[in-house]
Amino acid sequence: MIGLGRFGSSVARTLFDMGYDVLAIDKDEEAVQSIAKDVTHVVQADATDEETLRSVGIRNFDVAVVAIGDDIQASILVTVLLKELGVRQVVAKAQNELHGKVLHKIGANKVVFPERDMGTRLALNLVSSNIIDNIQLSPEYSIVEIASRKEWYGRTLRELNLRSRLGIYVLAIKRESELLVAPAAEDTVEADDILIVVGRNKDIDQLERV
Numbered sequence: 353m354i355g356l357g358r359f360g361s362s363v364a365r366t367l368f369d370m371g372y373d374v375l376a377i378d379k380d381e382e383a384v385q386s387i388a389k390d391v392t393h394v395v396q397a398d399a400t401d402e403e404t405l406r407s408v409g410i411r412n413f414d415v416a417v418v419a420i421g422d423d424i425q426a427s428i429l430v431t432v433l434l435k436e437l438g439v440r441q442v443v444a445k446a447q448n449e450l451h452g453k454v455l456h457k458i459g460a461n462k463v464v465f466p467e468r469d470m471g472t473r474l475a476l477n478l479v480s481s482n483i484i485d486n487i488q489l490s491p492e493y494s495i496v497e498i499a500s501r502k503e504w505y506g507r508t509l510r511e512l513n514l515r516s517r518l519g520i521y522v523l524a525i526k527r528e529s530e531l532l533v534a535p536a537a538e539d540t541v542e543a544d545d546i547l548i549v550v551g552r553n554k555d556i557d558q559l560e561r562v
């Protein structure tokens with residue numbers, strides 16, 4: 353983990369809690385101190401320095417996360433160095449679209465936009481009372497958890513006909529502690545069910561109204 357702002361330190365702590373070995377690097381001493389007890393190793397260093405990355409054996413790690421936001425130049429330099437040093441999987445946090453494009457071009461395997469994505473999720477949650485959670489698959493498509501509505505109770509998926517009416521696919525139905533994966537057309541939707549669906553954002557938005 354390179355860069356221990358709010359995002360980087362949260363990812364590092366979570367991975368360590370899940371049982372993974374986590375090396376956390378930051379040039380700021382305070383940032384390093386505050387996470388020292390919550391990860392496997394910490395190093396206080398400037399990650400744009402190639403020798404530093406070599407000396408910590410960075411290429412032995414399965415994944416490196418570049419969580420430097422404000423200093424776009426540093427984030428780009430570190431990403432290039434990590435790929436040059438042979439790190440297989442590099443995940444980089446982008447500040448904006450252009451930064452994200454550059455990170456992709458120079459070899460980042462995955463680019464994340466935590467602020468933008470969290471903003472989209474919150475906005476969707478705010479405007480649609482039924483949507484419990486969502487994963488943005490692309491700017492156009494999402495997977496959404498949506499609470500069953502009164503009008504749907506007791507009706508089969510065939511009757512609701514979401515696929516041909518709205519192009520929305522029901523991937524699973526959560527019912528209490530059970531998960532019914534790939535439900536059949538004859539399966540019914542009941543009160544308190546949660547539907548997990550995939551579709552275009554604008555069609556999912558329609559789902560709220562039909």
Ligand code: ATP
Nearest residue numbers: 355356357358359378379380398399420421422426
């Ligand atoms: P947040 O996740 O809190 O939103 P942010 O996107 O604002 O973070 P920054 O604060 O710019 O990101 O950077 C996160 C961390 O990365 C900071 O603790 C900073 O010290 C560290 N950092 C920045 N440049 C380097 C570098 N060259 N080498 C190591 N650490 C760095």
